Amino acid sequence: xxxxxxxxxxxxxxxxxxxxxxxxxxxxxxxxxxLSQPTDPIGPVLTSELSxxxxxxxxxxxxxxxxSQSANLCPDxxxxxxxxxxxxxxxxxxxxxTCRPSKPHRWAGVPKYPLKLTHVCTFWRxxxxxxxxxxxxxxxxxxxGTSKQLESYIDFYSSQAxxxxxxxxxxxxxxxxxxxxxxxxxxxxxTSFSGRIRSLEARLFIPRDSAAKGTDAxxxxxxxxxxxxxxxxxxxxxxAFEPSNPVPPDEEREDPEPPDRRILKxxxxxxxxxxxxxxxxxxxxxxxxxxxxxxxxxLVSLRLDPSTDSPPISELxxxxxxxxxxxxxxxxxxxxxxxxxxxxxxxxxxxxELLVGDVSLLRLIRPGSNELTVTITNxxxxxxxxALVKGFFSCANLVNFCSMNFLDEVSEVCHLLSMTPxxxxxxxxxxxxxxxxxxxxxxxxxTLYLLDKCTVEQYFLExxxxxxxxxxxxxxxxxxxxxxxxxxxxxxxxxxxSALSQRGxxxxxxxxxxxxxxxxxxxxGPFHEN
Numbered sequence: 001x002x003x004x005x006x007x008x009x010x011x012x013x014x015x016x017x018x019x020x021x022x023x024x025x026x027x028x029x030x031x032x033x034x035l036s037q038p039t040d041p042i043g044p045v046l047t048s049e050l051s052x053x054x055x056x057x058x059x060x061x062x063x064x065x066x067x068s069q070s071a072n073l074c075p076d077x078x079x080x081x082x083x084x085x086x087x088x089x090x091x092x093x094x095x096x097x098t099c100r101p102s103k104p105h106r107w108a109g110v111p112k113y114p115l116k117l118t119h120v121c122t123f124w125r126x127x128x129x130x131x132x133x134x135x136x137x138x139x140x141x142x143x144x145g146t147s148k149q150l151e152s153y154i155d156f157y158s159s160q161a162x163x164x165x166x167x168x169x170x171x172x173x174x175x176x177x178x179x180x181x182x183x184x185x186x187x188x189x190x191t192s193f194s195g196r197i198r199s200l201e202a203r204l205f206i207p208r209d210s211a212a213k214g215t216d217a218x219x220x221x222x223x224x225x226x227x228x229x230x231x232x233x234x235x236x237x238x239x240a241f242e243p244s245n246p247v248p249p250d251e252e253r254e255d256p257e258p259p260d261r262r263i264l265k266x267x268x269x270x271x272x273x274x275x276x277x278x279x280x281x282x283x284x285x286x287x288x289x290x291x292x293x294x295x296x297x298x299l300v301s302l303r304l305d306p307s308t309d310s311p312p313i314s315e316l317x318x319x320x321x322x323x324x325x326x327x328x329x330x331x332x333x334x335x336x337x338x339x340x341x342x343x344x345x346x347x348x349x350x351x352x353e354l355l356v357g358d359v360s361l362l363r364l365i366r367p368g369s370n371e372l373t374v375t376i377t378n379x380x381x382x383x384x385x386x387a388l389v390k391g392f393f394s395c396a397n398l399v400n401f402c403s404m405n406f407l408d409e410v411s412e413v414c415h416l417l418s419m420t421p422x423x424x425x426x427x428x429x430x431x432x433x434x435x436x437x438x439x440x441x442x443x444x445x446x447t448l449y450l451l452d453k454c455t456v457e458q459y460f461l462e463x464x465x466x467x468x469x470x471x472x473x474x475x476x477x478x479x480x481x482x483x484x485x486x487x488x489x490x491x492x493x494x495x496x497x498s499a500l501s502q503r504g505x506x507x508x509x510x511x512x513x514x515x516x517x518x519x520x521x522x523x524x525g526p527f528h529e530n
Contacts, residue, residue: 089131092117096134110153111139132164138193139169158192165198165231170224172204189227199234199281200224206241225275235279235295239286241307286310291317299325303332312336315344319364322347331365332524333357334377346388356524359406362392373400375427375523393419402427402449402523410435417443417468427451427523437463447472465505472506 031042071077083091092114099113114134118125128134135157141150168189189197202221225232276295286307289295296302302325304313313335322328329351337360350368355361356375363386374396398420407413408431417423427449433456445468450456454475464470 085127088127089134092128092131092134096137099137110156111137129160132160132162135160136164136198137167137169139171140189141171154190154192158190163196165196166193167199167201167234168193168197168224169201170203170220189224191227194227195229196231197228198231199236200228200232201236203238204240204287206239222272225272228275228278230274230278232275232278234281236281236283237285237287238283238305239307241286291321296321297324299328301330302328303330304335305332306335310335312338314338315340315360315364318361319344319347322349322364327351329370330354331356331361333361337361346392359389363388365392367392367396369397371399372396373402373425373523374398375402375404376406377404378406390419396420398423400425400427400522403429403431405430407431411438414438417445425449425522428454430454433457433460433464435460437467443467444469446470447474449474451476470505472508474508474510476510 027042027046095117096111096113099111114128114131117134118128138154138157138161140154202224204220221237276289276293277297279295280299281301282295282299283301283303283305285305288304291313302321313333315337318333318337326347326349328349330353332354334357337358339360344364346364346366348366348368351370352365352367352372353370354373355365355367356377358378359376362374362376393416399422401416401420401423403413403416407416407428410433413426413428413431414437417426421443423443424446426445426447429452431454433450433454435457437460448464448468448470450473461473465473
């Protein structure tokens, strides 16, 4: 039987490859040993081996091709060419969406995907060329030094995308010695994309001592927004200002730069109201529309990130934004929220699913019945006992909660649990779990995440596993586990608590999570995917 021959050849090849690899390593070690010198010339032998290795590689590559073709003919294996077309296009789209520049301020040539997919086979080429949506993501770098390549890239993508809605990203160069590219005179969105731009991302860098550049940036944004017409759904803007030159300790800056100079207050003409009113997903950092702008109306997703020394947003201004977007589902506000009045009525947001930000946000929002994930990112736990904050938890269908440097005592955690009976996932950072667990009504939690700078005593962990009926415990590899007074790296728990698996409890030690990695993706939502 051919399969018997294949298995026998496979066994022989595996043994031969292992033996060959060991022999090569022995030769290398012998040559590296100064005390051991070969008596016979070895150079010609190694040169001959290199030539034969090329032949071996060619035969292995040919064999791999034959096996792949054979696998496609097997009735019990579904090859990619038999996957339904819509699923294959979806897989390709996910691949294209991951293609992001490592240095977005520099032109890196035509993105690898989807063009590379057309080189795999005739069928894939046909699928990619006939799927305009795969060509809808375009990254633009307004740099005169690469204008010809950029023009060819735009023309090619425009012809492939046909009439598909476009996702446009604009980056300028922060290189000190490079050309300055800010104003609409330096760059404009190609007319072929006008009126069909679905999302627009702009990352702008503004040098120091250049007050006019703010006006140029506004002109560029105005041109871009005018080109979108009424089709723009997602707008992401990030503006970074080059820091001022450091002043020696014994000198005083003659004209200190006010904090407001390090943010961009976007002033746009009134005729852009229609373009702004179509936006449903808005993300701003370092540049903000007037807080009463139409850009904040009718949103589904809102993210406001601060730049250096950004002024706070008042509770009243934030209330007005929330009232203008009653269908908000995702909110991430990392700016400082200044308290203006103690008697503000919370805004009802019936579709809210994710809330990330300062604890003061809980005073301003009344969520609906949707399953809700909340991440609090400050270190002032006292408001958790306020009536408005308690009111938020009492009406929220809270299923996931993340405390990032917020709760720092076991009693505060237990108080939170007493207000959130439906909680399934609890994430904690910067906390020491030790002592005796306070008496409280038994609570069931599916997963406990002990993340950055958490320590937990052995007996306390065993107690909360039992009391909270935990099914899964997740710890980063760099956290610590306490046995008595001695901290022990968390990977020791895997061995000590091996019996947990027999009780149906999963213990998972993961690498230190970044903001876009699991498990933080659960608590930070779609804002941090890119």
